[in-house]
Amino acid sequence: MSHQARFSDHPFFTRLDADPPLDHIAPFPLCLTFFVMTFQEILRTCDERVTDPEFKRMVHCHRLEDAGHDRWFLGDLAALGVEVPTAAQLFGRPHHAARQASFALMAEAFNARHDASQLTLLLTLESAGHVFFERFARYLERIGEQRPLRYFSQTHLDVEKAHDVFEDCTDARIESMVLAPEVEAEALQLVDRCYRELQGMFDRFEALIEESARRRAPASSRRGSVREAGVHSVRAPALQPFARRASRDEGAGPR
Secondary structure (H helix, E strand, O other), rough: OOOOOOOOHHHHHHHHHHHOOOHHEEEEOOHHHHHHHHHHHHHHHHHHHOEEEEEEEEHHHHHHHHHHHHHHHHHHHHHOOOOOOOOOHHHHHHHHHHHHHHHHHHHHHHHOOOOHHHHHHHHHHHHHHHHHHHHHHHHHHHOOOOOOOOOOOOOHHHHHHOOOHHHHHHHHHHHHOOOOOOHHHHHHHHHHHHHHHHHHHHHHHHHHHHHHHHHHHOHHHOOOOOOOOOOOOOOOOOOOOHHOOOOOOOOOOOO
């Protein structure tokens, strides 16, 4: 099973499949704030560190296409009536999970020795993003959420799928790349580490949601968590283009 498919099976998405009220998944989406803001810096860092012209074009284009999505996120928080956290709050316990993953992913951009790894980092994050945005947009549609959202909407997913890096010509160019063994090995190991961090971040989100649910429910009426209730995940039918390019079954970047 690919990393992307395993991520799609995460208990957080199982929880969404049960269609809980939005306030029952608190502190999400607030706890995602640090990651969303740092993502723009990861894009910038990758763009600035790539030197090969072909990789530079793809990475820079990717950065331009994702520019401003942090403002979409902040706009969605406002639309949902969620106050944007202060700097002090961002470094508090509820945001620890996003900070830890963000720092680890930023480190990948700084530590990558090859331009192929910079592109692989962005493609890996996109592959996970396609799972998240598809599942979350469908969840919001099912629960009848009517507020004007952009970051968490189907529109955002459509924008992600329309990125130049997923156009047929770019896709074919990535497919045709031949990397030296040590470059390919670095890219594959990077994918493993990135998904480990993303899985860990959502594990900690789940723990925060469970903790919030326990505080919300009177002791006498607790019925256990969504996971304990045996709700099963409904796999999203269409994983996205990065998985289609995956080599060695693990969602590697360019080969």
